[in-house]
Amino acid sequence: MVHVSSACIVEEEWISLGKFEDFTDIPSKVGSQWYISGTALGELNPGDRSQQDRGPTLSEAESQSEWADVQKKIIPWGHNTPESDLELVFQDRAAKLGKSISRLIVVASLIDKPTNLGGLCRTCEVFGAAVLVVGSLQRVSDRQFQHLSVSAEQWLPLVEVRPAQLMDYLQQKKAEGYTVIGVEQMARSSDLAQYRFPDKSLLLLGNEREGIPANLIQQLDMCVEIPQQGVIRSLNVHVSGALLIWEYTRQQLLKCAEPAC
Incomplete structure (x- = not known):
């Protein structure tokens, strides 16, 4: 033995x-x-x-x-299902994404740490966000990113918008009918528990240290603040983004549960 x-x-x-x-x-x-x-x-x-x-x-x-x-749990790269069955699993996943009601765009161009980006990529894919915007597509090949994303980048649309291009990108999306929402603690911030997300929502996440630059804050249609009870007055940017992504998804699911949906 x-x-x-x-x-x-x-x-x-x-x-x-x-x-x-x-x-x-x-x-x-x-x-x-x-x-x-x-x-x-x-x-x-x-x-x-x-x-x-x-x-x-x-x-x-x-x-x-x-x-x-x-x-x-199903882990795509470690699954023991025959390849033919795996193809059916992934085809079904792609079909669900194609029918996704989500029109949420998550903009993470200002985020530097690959662990935060990888975690956000995973969260966006899990909850069916429409697009994740990153500052550079080269971040996807980072080992720390891939460790946290667990292959989510293969199933989620990614768009590269460099920080210097964000102003033009936000204005373009606003012209397309998107509401630009920032996650910041400001005097005019709305409580996340009370906020109702529009169908076409763009979530702008700030840098880990500096948050959202002043010139981009001027482009926000709405600023949302996460209610907090503790002494520490800030959350990791991935955690903050995940909370808003889930709340958007939850509201969309409730809408689809209504008879008129």
Whole structure:
């Protein structure tokens, strides 16, 4: 028996010794010469994130209920589904994006840190934002960006608008009917809990240190502030953006739940 720690097996992958008794004659007793593990695997308990094997004695209905609370996640690059099935999964995802009701544009051209950009890319893709605007498309190849985005850049439209071009871009989008919304704590800011997003919303996020420059603040149609209860009066830009992206999505979902939708 191979020692668990030497095999680098995580606890979710442990297999109880009893599972081998039906198809092997190798003894599993501690006194056996084949048994070299310092700790009997049968004495080890799975962690909080593991689902214990209940054995073959449960009925089908009971078995299904036992597994009802198991996490179900699909990681595109690590999925074991055959390639033909994966293509169907991704085609279905693309079809959903094509039917997306979201017309939210998230502008992150002022953000410098690749971790914040990668996290925003992931958040935008998850909630079906229409476009993510970045200062440079070269950021997408950054390893820190990709670590946080988990391939979201492959499914989300990205547009490059450099910081020096933002003024013209915002004016163009305003002419197309978009409401330009900034995330800043200002005297005229609206409470996020009370604000109702227009269908065509453009969310402008500021730089990690300096926020939104004064010349771009003048282009804002609305400034939204996230209500806070703590002593610290600021949030990470990715967190701030994620809260507004979700609130926009939530309001759109509520609209679609209405009979007239």
